[in-house]
Amino acid sequence: xxxxxxxxxxxxxxxxxxxxxxxxxxxxxxxxxxxxxxxxxxxxxxxxxxxxxxxxxxxxxxxxxxxxxxxxxxxxxxxxxxxxxxxxxxxxxxxxxxxxxxxxxxxxxxxxxxxxxxxxxxxxxxxxxxxxxxxxxxxxxxxxxxxxxxxxxxxxxxxxxxxxxxxxxxxxxxxxxxxxxxxxxxxxxxxxxxxxxxxxxxxxxxxxxxxxxxxxxxxxxxxxxxxxxxxxxxxxxxxxxxxxxxxxxxxxxxxxxxxxxxxxxxxxxxxxxxxxxxxxxx
Amino acid sequence: xxxxxxxxxxxxxxxxxxxxxxxxxxxxxxxxxxxxxxxxxxxxxxxxxxxxxxxxxxxxxxxxxxxxxxxxxxxxxxxxxxxxxxxxxxxxxxxxxxxxxxxxxxxxxxxxxxxxxxxxxxxxxxxxxxxxxxxxxxxxxxxxxxxxxxxxxxxxxxxxxxxxxxxxxxxxxxxxxxxxxxxxxxxxxxxxxxxxxxxxxxxxxxxxxxxxxxxxxxxxxxxxxxxxxxxxxxxxxxxxxxxxxxxxxxxxxxxxxxxxxxxxxxxxxxxxxxxxxxxxxxxxxxxxxxxxxxxxxxxxxxxxxxxxxxxxxxxxxxxxxxxxxxxxxxxxxxxxxxxxxxxxxxxxxxxxxxxxxxxxxxxxxxxxxxxxxxxxxxxxxxxxxxxxxxxxxxx
Numbered sequence: 001x002x003x004x005x006x007x008x009x010x011x012x013x014x015x016x017x018x019x020x021x022x023x024x025x026x027x028x029x030x031x032x033x034x035x036x037x038x039x040x041x042x043x044x045x046x047x048x049x050x051x052x053x054x055x056x057x058x059x060x061x062x063x064x065x066x067x068x069x070x071x072x073x074x075x076x077x078x079x080x081x082x083x084x085x086x087x088x089x090x091x092x093x094x095x096x097x098x099x100x101x102x103x104x105x106x107x108x109x110x111x112x113x114x115x116x117x118x119x120x121x122x123x124x125x126x127x128x129x130x131x132x133x134x135x136x137x138x139x140x141x142x143x144x145x146x147x148x149x150x151x152x153x154x155x156x157x158x159x160x161x162x163x164x165x166x167x168x169x170x171x172x173x174x175x176x177x178x179x180x181x182x183x184x185x186x187x188x189x190x191x192x193x194x195x196x197x198x199x200x201x202x203x204x205x206x207x208x209x210x211x212x213x214x215x216x217x218x219x220x221x222x223x224x225x226x227x228x229x230x231x232x233x234x235x236x237x238x239x240x241x242x243x244x245x246x247x248x249x250x251x252x253x254x255x256x257x258x259x260x261x262x263x264x265x266x267x268x269x270x271x272x273x274x275x276x277x278x279x280x281x282x
Numbered sequence: 283x284x285x286x287x288x289x290x291x292x293x294x295x296x297x298x299x300x301x302x303x304x305x306x307x308x309x310x311x312x313x314x315x316x317x318x319x320x321x322x323x324x325x326x327x328x329x330x331x332x333x334x335x336x337x338x339x340x341x342x343x344x345x346x347x348x349x350x351x352x353x354x355x356x357x358x359x360x361x362x363x364x365x366x367x368x369x370x371x372x373x374x375x376x377x378x379x380x381x382x383x384x385x386x387x388x389x390x391x392x393x394x395x396x397x398x399x400x401x402x403x404x405x406x407x408x409x410x411x412x413x414x415x416x417x418x419x420x421x422x423x424x425x426x427x428x429x430x431x432x433x434x435x436x437x438x439x440x441x442x443x444x445x446x447x448x449x450x451x452x453x454x455x456x457x458x459x460x461x462x463x464x465x466x467x468x469x470x471x472x473x474x475x476x477x478x479x480x481x482x483x484x485x486x487x488x489x490x491x492x493x494x495x496x497x498x499x500x501x502x503x504x505x506x507x508x509x510x511x512x513x514x515x516x517x518x519x520x521x522x523x524x525x526x527x528x529x530x531x532x533x534x535x536x537x538x539x540x541x542x543x544x545x546x547x548x549x550x551x552x553x554x555x556x557x558x559x560x561x562x563x564x565x566x567x568x569x570x571x572x573x574x575x576x577x578x579x580x581x582x583x584x585x586x587x588x589x590x591x592x593x594x595x596x597x598x599x600x601x602x603x604x605x606x607x608x609x610x611x612x613x614x615x616x617x618x619x620x621x622x623x624x625x626x627x628x629x630x631x632x633x634x635x636x637x638x639x640x641x642x643x644x645x646x647x648x649x650x651x652x653x654x655x656x657x658x659x660x661x662x663x664x665x666x667x668x669x670x671x672x673x674x675x676x677x
Contacts, residue, residue: 057449
């Protein structure tokens with residue numbers, strides 16, 4: 001005979017099971033809009049692992065910043081997974097659900113927890129990650145093919161290392177993958193380098209890198225392509241409060257026509273400011 | 283609450299339900315929520331900023347079970363009630379003070395600390411005249427642990443992996459939960475007071491306290507596995523590149539199945555047979571190896587199996603504390619050592635995240651830490667089951 005406690009446990013279990021199923025159902029990403037378009041809005045944003053400066057989880061502010069800009073494709077850096085510090089929240093899944101977008105995060109955390117991510121209103125039809133040579137924190141480049149109407153676009157997201165050796169090696173490796181991809185292509189991320197290649201203020205290493213000029217030989221910097229001076233104050237992206245460096249970039253292949261590029265200076269969700277570019281499809 | 287209702291609750295299995303299921307269930311739920319915030323904030327203000335500050339010392343609050351050795355004269359039952367009231371108050375404060383991270387760190391730390399005292403005491407608080415068809419108190423408290431974990435996963439599933447009791451809606455959820463818990467605590471006095479058994483009144487032959495204390499390593503290893511991997515289907519999904527949804531369903535079914543099966547006498551006897559414990563633990567090893575290294579197509583199923591085995595092991599491990607005349611000192615030492623080990627495993631786990639910046643030698647250590655924790659659970663659980671150290675607990 002079933003005891004009162006067993007009945008109680010079964011009822012509780014049923015509630016918990018139904019609650020969990022309901023939770024999974026309501027957070028499933030619905031099918032995004034896949035209408036053909038001639039214009040793409042791109043965004044790159046280093047989200048500081050989803051923290052506020054004092055350690056609170058800050059995903060709602062980040063979501064609102066992205067939602068207000070209404071981008072079609074977003075590259076996210078410092079979107080690490082499996083961090084006990086951010087309470088093991090799957091920030092990319094959460095953002096994708098909230099923003100009604102497809103997502104890809106790389107690499108699997110069994111490789112490393114430091115990764116970059118991609119959100120897209122258009123279907124991601126293939127994706128891959130490439131671990132980059134690192135002496136300091138491990139870095140990765142992700143690559144995805146996105147179906148935009150009848151066109152396919154190659155998208156790359158990267159977050160380069162801080163040291164001269166790491167970032168120059170990683171930039172060269174990343175460009176090998178970018179060069180090998182089919183056009184049209186987009187490369188965006190936090191490159192930790194200034195357009196001039198000079199050391200960041202406060203750096204002990206006086207060496208000047210050529211990352212910006214090397215990439216510019218293959219792709220167009222949307223900021224300058226939109227008519228802005230290479231190193232103007234309104235292009236600075238770090239730190240978010242009183243920025244004095246431009247280290248976050250969106251590059252596109254020459255078959256795209258750049259309409260505009262802005263830095264969202266009002267964004268408060270991270271220690272970086274997001275960059276948004278609008279481009280015409282080839 | 284009318285006297286008639288209290289009379290009704292006093293009968294049959296009411297006291298058992300209140301003291302050994304509902305109260306530890308809500309306490310464990312609050313513990314999971316507090317621990318996540320507590321460890322997360324300590325990590326952020328230290329390793330997140332690549333500096334080690336004085337706030338890292340808060341981590342020693344995890345060692346709170348040792349406190350019961352100094353307050354044992356109060357009696358295990360009173361410690362249970364006081365610590366439970368404290369946990370509820372500080373969990374509520376956590377929600378109310380969530381705008382300030384320093385206050386969150388303190389309140390979550392105290393709630394976590396109080397749980398260490400609570401769990402060391404509740405295990406040693408038996409009830410008289412509990413019907414034989416009900417599981418023993420270690421089995422019961424492992425049921426409450428499973429239900430708490432399932433509830434925590436439900437809250438996280440609703441929030442898209444972000445616990446809704448911590449985010450923007452936390453006050454709306456935490457206030458009702460704390461009210462329910464206060465009612466449970468308030469009922470425990472009139473309902474359970476007359477049948478609380480003084481655990482120290484029946485001294486039996488004792489095994490060495492030191493041996494029992496070191497067996498707490500199994501508890502620490504198990505808690506580490508739940509906190510870093512098995513209790514988070516999304517972490518397993520990202521680690522193995524598998525479906526978060528399937529992993530969640532698998533884990534929740536395992537937890538609920540455990541909670542139900544352990545209450546069915548025949549199933550209970552089967553689950554806790556030494557042969558079955560051995561098989562479950564072998565499956566646990568295989569499952570964790572699959573999750574960490576192999577990533578087979580049935581990794582979601584293995585995750586559920588691992589969680590089921592871990593719940594059974596928890597009951598076996600708590601059995602170490604209460605069998606053969608174990609008292610509150612044994613419980614305090616057992617949980618103290620378990621939390622000590624948990625603290626060190628978490629420290630190395632966190633350091634290996636930023637190994638490239640601090641200790642390069644720790645790079646890639648996470649799989650080894652997870653396997654080490656699993657082997658600790660395996661060795662202690664299987665060891666005490668096969669050796670017959672844990673016997674049926676008379677209540």
